[in-house]
Amino acid sequence: MRTMLESKTNRVVLYVSAFLVIVLVLFALLRDNADPITLKEATKILEKHSVKSVVATQEYVYLKTDKELYKIAASQVSPKMFIDYEVKVKNSSNVIVYLLLLVLFLGFGALFYRWFQKNSIFKTQEAKETRGHYASEQSGPIESIKSDVTFEDIGGISDVKSELEEIIDFMKKPKRYKSFGARMPRGVLLVGPPGVGKTMIAKAVANAAGVPFYYQSGASFVQIYVGMGAKRVHELFVAAKNNAPAIIFIDEIDAVGKKRDGQRNDEREATLNQLLTEMDGFENSSGVIVVAATNKIDVLDSALLRAGRFDRRIFVELPTNKERALILSKYLEKVPHEVDVSAIANMTVGFNGASLAALVNEASLLAIRQHDFQVTIDHFHQVKDKVMFGKKKLQILSPKQKEYRVTYQAAKVICATYFDLPFEKLLLSNEKLTPATDEPLLQHELESRVKMLLAGVVACAIRYHEHASSAKGDLDEAKEIVEKMITEYGMGSSLMASQNEKEILMQKLYTQTRELLESLQSVMSDVERVLNERESITKQDVKKRLDAVL
Template sequence: MPNSKINRVLLYASAFIIIALVLFAILRDNASDITLHNAQKILENHSVKSVTVTKDYVYLKTDNEFYKIASSQVTPKMFVNYKVEVDSGSSVIVYILFGVLFLGLGTLLLRWWQKKSPLFEGGGVSSASRLDIAQNTPVEAIKSDVKFSDIGGISDVKMELEEIIDFMKKPARYKSFGARMPRGVLLVGPPGVGKTMIAKAVAHEAGVPFFYQSGASFVQIYVGMGAKRVHELFHAAKNNSPSIIFIDEIDAVGKKRDGQRNDEREATLNQLLTEMDGFESQSGIIVIAATNKIDVLDSALLRAGRFDRRVFVELPTKRERVSILEKYLNKVPHNLDVMAVANMTVGFNGASLAALVNEAALLALRQNDFQVNTEHFHQVKDKVMFGKKRLQMLSDKQKAYRVTYQAAKAICATYFDLPFEKLMLSNEKLTPSIDEPLIKHELESRVKMLLSGMVASDIKYGEHASSAKADLDEAKELVTKMLKDYGMGSSLISTDEENRILMSRLYNETKLLLESMTSAMQAVEDVLIERESITKADVRKEIDAVL
């Protein structure tokens, strides 16, 4: 396919060069300039065979030479004995060649525009042709340049996969002991933790070809096309064994078969199952797949003999975040405590940490600073977590409500030591939603923080704003989970009344806390009015002054 495209380009280029050379040869004026005296001499010798007159020159052609003299230097009497031809400058051949040249260029430009224009997806090619081209594109291995040393914070995962790398390097050692290589490895974890990079690192460390496909690439509108693609993928891997096949987002093609008719998806999944069962013991192929939804995968795909090993890639711990940050800060001039940045990035995945470092570096450049410091990370953290929001155009009264609301959340979050480093007046959310297991009092602390803004507004103004909806919804959801899902009520089966009682108790406890922190609240509000932001350390100082 690539060779035919190159040959076609060379053919077009050769045709244009030939046409250009012909036009140059025809249009090039190769006549020699002569003086009037020499022209008269040539005419008197009767050696001139033809005389051609143009607007600017008179051309004299002899047996061996071709001369020209400016029309302003000659008179008609000089050519009385000759038949004079008048050249109007037009040539049918020239026009034809120019037309061919322009048509060729126009055709190429039109084809290029069709390929680029969204109105002509596939460059004017029909859907069936595009599908045929896509399906007949050969599956090729890609070269992985990612090393394990390039990935920070996955020490446990490395230990799991180093055995597979050693197996691919020294298969005889394991076979002599009666052990067989796992047929499949399933990487399970939330988005952004580096599952694709891990698979590439395995291929690089093992020194084997790496075949990458996303699960979505197998899902086609025509029955049989996805299955064909699966077969081609495994066939190419076998021809290049030992090798690694990596299927990203395998849940797109490997969802549970629930009996509802979907011939294409089931045909593709059946082909995948068949190919994984059809491995010969010496095939030297390992299938690595990634998903963040293992619960939706078909049980046939998860059974032993297909994906023999499951590796769970979790969000990085504090120590792992330090390792990841050091990798990304390696080429960024900085003057900061990496551990402090790791402390403020609870819940960040590897991709978010990369974005955080990049945003901090861009901010330092905008501010003309020579190094990235901790303050840059404080300023961009909320932008990476929640997106950048401008403070709405608020009236003085609305802004006063917002200041009180945010000050109360900062007070509660600091008092209960919830993970945050800096509060911005423009951001409703203070800390990200959490999924890890928490003790009952930790969940109650988070609910109190979510209710605190509304409580403070009710205390100070006797009412609160509609912007409390997001926090109130999250508080209700947490309380419901505590009672119904986590069994943290007075009995394992909760009631609506118990839900109301718990929410009311947490509201009242939050109210008592904030009423005891009046002076700290006022101090935090003053800072927010002045700077529209406040750090956790500053809030801690105000709370300590009260306690």
């Protein structure tokens, strides 16, 4: 680099020097160095006959002697003064001057062309260097990271921890296992929905075992340059083996480990082949364990899942009520609060660990915005739907539309409370009341959810004989549940569903919902009044009103 800079500097100095030489030559040639004289002095010089030549221009007459050169204004002399001399008439044009000017012009043109050419080359080189830098950056030296995550930092994973303790103990005391001829699994696959803490679990294992932790995402192996992904995999395993015992963690392994169809051999498949080869190349004494995470185990290649590669699979599910309470307790340790953790756990059915962290953070930010001294249960009620469903702009409703909306939401909240569905508070602006769940549910629980979803449409039909288009989301979910109940869960009149079984079940649930709401018109009116005034109502408030009439 230093040599290149010196060479460039020398060229610049050379160009500047040449330019200065040309300027100096032009200055010397164009400079008029004749001494100006008066008419009297010119007459004396001519009378002495010491003038060798006389040159006349448009402005001056030049008298040249052996030693000096004089000039006198042409307007001061007369032709009679030079009767004894040959007068040469000099044109204003000078061939030498023009040649030098041409040289100067060509020099500037050459410099400009050189500069343009250099810039073009530079840009091309820069593009190549950028691409090369990207490739080298991606394939740069792989270094381990030190994990500061402990199992105490992760709440509600007691089952997962017990599965991993054996691996931690093996990495700490490998001789104990080898003496029994046992070998630990070469790979551990963490399977679970997004946000349940799979990455944190892997980091906690590395921290507990006290070994180097090599983290890579599956997407980082899929390169646009052929062979780079496979090279990256090889470098990762070499680095881990050189620092064994160690843990390699590949996050979102489905990005590189998808099933091969055999019809093409692209970069992803080459990378997967390299990964399979590296895992086969493990010696029992290598001391390297591969931990991978995915939420799509069904798309992984079968060769990746066979024994000898990812021998052990650990399913990390959504936290239970008790586990949610433990996770919330962890996140609330540094938050000034006055809340019952179990109450928040009850209202967060379907939340994963990441969602619970976001919930606590949003509640804290709301408390700060409202200038409160501590976080309360009301803050959690206000931000729960924002975390669960996302913040949506409240639609501007006309008085008539709001009237329909109030009736629709009142019916839903009454049914949800009557059937004791999991929710804590309803807002008039919310489209959804409770989150959908894939947990095993009994038939009557599924029917209760469908009734809640139909309640708004039923109430509007009773009151107004029509409903709004905003019911689409609830109707779609109700139809989906009924579809699964009949075709997948065998909850119809027989295990082999008939052609019109879904329609029969939907009509039955609609009729039962109508009968329920017609019997609770007084509660409907009361809840509608509250929603009109406050635009929100809690499950506890609705329960009190139901208990009063039931």
